[in-house]
Amino acid sequence: MSRGNPTSRGSGSGVSVGRVLMHLLPAVFLFALFAGVGILHVASRVLVVDMGYRLSKAEAEERALIRENDRLKLELATLKNPARLEKLAREKLGMSMPAGPVVIALPAEKPGNKRNARVEARDARGVRVADRGH
Template sequence: MSRSKPVSRGSGSGVSVGQVLMHLLPAVLFFALFAAVGFLHVTSRVLVVDMGYRLSKAEAEERALIRENDRLKLELATLKNPARLEKLAREKLGMAMPAGPHVIALPVELPGKKRPSRVEARDARGVRVAERGAPAAPH
């Protein structure tokens, strides 16, 4: 059997702790750099995936708002339908088309032409009355 000799800790044959650390320092720095790059890569990928989810959610919300806007435009067009408005006026408000002498013709105002400050009354009510089907009398 062989016997091992005890290692002497003399100044000439031993390796100091400082020398060991100096040999390990490049490996430790390389590992730290590798870990930092890996951490930055994972962080950036997580941010990209998160932004993708946000973008997808925003696009879905945009599509929902566009559908809602289209639905509201259709509803507005339906509510402004002249036939519907006339039916509402007749049935709910009790309105009817005016008879001939009840139609009042107002003079046409041309742009740039000043309206007279005083208008003369043509009948007892203080307004000119036009007959239905007859052209308005010139003033």
């Protein structure tokens, strides 16, 4: 028997490598196409799941911040309560309500009559209650 080139046809039933590759090439391309589509599909699903986790985490953070904001609004309303402020003013600062009239009216100035002197109003006890410089 003589040995010949494996790609050449002999008198027997030899199959050429080129012919086998030509028959397998469409199957290899088809397999590569399916593998590529599968990889892209899995990668896109992983990205969707990751984005879902991020969204869930952001929504949980939003709910926590809303609860914190509501708590702070309630605390602010409690701290601004007039009864609480009056109690603090009386107990800690020693303040009290004024005994006499609260509003003291000053004489109105006529337009064009400008004075350079300081105007002071005093109540009955001689305490200065308003000061306005010109």
